[in-house]
Amino acid sequence: MTKQTFLHDKHITLGAKMVDFAGWDMPVQYSSIIEEHKTVRENVGLFDVSHMGEMIVVGEDALPFLNKLVPQDIKKLVDLKAIYCQLTNKNGGIIDDLIIYKLEESKYLIIANASRIDEDLNWMVRNKTGFNVEIINESHNYSLLAVQGPKACELIKSLGVEDLPTFFTIKRATLFNINLWISRTGYTGEDGVEILVKNEFSEYLWDKLLESGKSFGIKPIGLGARDTLRLEAALHLYGNDLDENTTPVEAGLAWSVPKNKNEDYNGKKEIMKQIEHGTQKKLIGIKMLDKNIARHGYDVYYNGEKIGIITSGGISPVRGDNIAMAYIKNLDNLAVGSTIQVMIREKLHNAEIVKRPFVKKNNKG
Amino acid sequence: MNESMLCTKTHEYLLEQDGKYEVGITDYAIEQLGDIVFVELPEVGTEFSKNEAFATIESVKAASEIYMPISGKVVEINEQIVNSPELLNDETYEDKWFVKIESKADQIEFADLLDYSDYKEEIE
Structure with a gap:
């Protein structure tokens, strides 16, 4: 139903x-x-x-509890301030991406993806042991x-x-x-x-x-x-660009992972290792060099070798060309400006690696 | 839509004109697809069998294959819709055919095509 x-x-x-x-x-x-x-x-x-999901986390341990769940440092939040972050598993993989708001001392609001509400709640409950905290699903x-x-x-x-x-x-x-x-x-x-x-x-x-x-x-x-x-705007979509086998570092979200957070959190070891030593795969933005449209699931090639997969792709109504995000092998010689190929209906089509976001953002308020 | 066109259940149409056949997709299909942003047509001279995919069309959301209602050889393609796919969404624009084919199809190939009134019933 x-x-x-x-x-x-x-x-x-x-x-x-x-x-x-x-x-x-x-x-x-x-x-x-x-x-x-x-x-x-x-x-x-x-x-x-x-x-979308709304959950309240409340109780005297709300802050340490949330700090165990996400790489972001929730201590930094003052009342009524929000932060973008990820719920990570033990390997640093992303269970969901969230916005957490501090409503008041020891009370936080979480906005979560509709498709992940159940997983998020399960995961939070599993991590709750030892914390004096209540998780209320208000969705x-x-x-x-x-x-x-x-x-x-x-x-x-x-x-x-x-x-x-x-x-x-x-x-x-x-x-x-x-x-x-x-x-x-x-x-x-x-x-x-x-x-x-x-x-x-x-x-x-x-x-x-x-x-x-x-x-x-x-x-x-x-x-x-x-x-x-x-x-x-090159904003990630959970299920396309983010999943449990992808870390925030691989997803190009290292900006939302503080390097100096003291508290331990799920996946910290793997995430910090990646920050220090790099990752096997990386997220890139591409623009198609012809009229073809790269879509979710299409393979990405370089020099005849499959190096990755498109996770989100389509038209850019503002730019008038076709754009996509892809995960590729983290090869040193591939950077903004490099030409790669996308397999579309059994033919390779050229695409260029470009900077993200694809269109300038206008939301710094 | 032209009353004398024949349609498939997958929303292609076939219209006989001067001994050739025009092949395209129905207005209903266009409406269902929404904004059309990409059309790929075969080269002139390519031969297709009945129900074989001959073209690709993409809306903002997804790519779809278009199938031949009967067997035939492509003799003309509509370059306009390749260059400006959005014309397919333009209600004032009439030339929405994809390809023209020559066909030696026998009556058996026509057996499962719907005449326009039956097609209308089918989509309602």
């Missing part, structure tokens, strides 16, 4: 094409993925991402709406929220008399917010945002454009 968010009826009424995503019946597009993509890059878009109580684009903050300000939280910060606020949480985060590479609201208010909030956002050019945006937007 596929699950539905509290906004499901809204999507149907808006004529969305629905698809299954991680067991949820979600809108993939309302009009056209390319048009929706451009709406977010140029104006503002509204996303229903209520399928079924909250809806999450993302408002993203260059006009997103202008829109939210026009609704009476004068002091928007700064980048990667959350605050309590009131919109249309509804108490909710506004976080300056997103998954598009644009400025914007994510709004965490109790399920019973989500439909009202959705309608009000679409109505008030009209003069800002707001449109509802499906998961199709969410995927092309995050790819241009």
Whole structure:
């Protein structure tokens, strides 16, 4: 039985094409993925991402508990500040990638991928021994709406929220008399917010945002454009670009692994070894040099030898070319500017290694 | 859509014109695919058997193969849709055929093709 968010009826009424995503019946597009993509890059878009998981970790050992679970140093978080991190296993492999918010002393909010909620909870419970901490899954109580684009903050300000939280910060606020949480985060590479609201208010909030956002050019945006937007921003998608056999270092996420964290955490030994001595595989960004599209699962070649695999690929509506992320063998002679090949329908097509993100991000708030 | 076209259950169409056949995909298929961003067509002169993949089309989300409704030899390809795949999504644009073929197919090859009204029922 596929699950539905509290906004499901809204999507149907808006004529969305629905698809299954991680067991949820979600809108993939309302009009056209390319048009929706451009709406977010140029104006503002509204996303229903209520399928995502929300968990609260609370108790006197909440901080040491979380610090055991992720490479990031949770000590650095001050109240209402958020941090991007990964839940790692004993080998440093990524169980999920998360945003952790410090709500108050000894109380944290975790936003997790829909497809990983059960694994995350299981893993946290298995690691709980000896910690005075409570893990509460709030996923079924909250809806999450993302408002993203260059006009997103202008829109939210026009609704009476004068002091928007700064980048990667959350605050309590009131919109249309509804108490909710506004976080300056997103998954598009644009400025914007994510709004965490109790399920019973989500439909009202959705309608009000679409109505008030009209003069800002707001449109509802499906998961199709969410995927092309995050790819241009080179943001990882769990299940494609991240999995339990890939460490944050291999995934190009070493920036989210502090070198000087004293506390031990799951996978620390392997992760620190990789930071010091390098990795067998590495994540790269590529652009296709012809019109062909590299997609998830296609093989990557260099000098006639298979060296890796595409994990995410598609079109870049903003650049007008085709881009992808791939894991390849960590060969010294391959760097930005090198030409490699992608096997597409039994033919090799040239691609060039390029810098990530593929499109400049505009979200430093 | 043209009333005299024949369709496959995999959403290709076949339309006889001046002793040749135009092959393409139905409006319904285009609508289902969404934004079309890539079209690859075979070279003129290539021969295909019935149900053989002859073209690839990609939407933003995925790649799909397009199959020959009947056997035949490609005599003309629509370069326009290769150069500008988005034309397929343009409702005002009419030339959405993929290839034109010459065919010696016998009646047996036509047996499983649907006439347009049956196809419409099929997709409803």
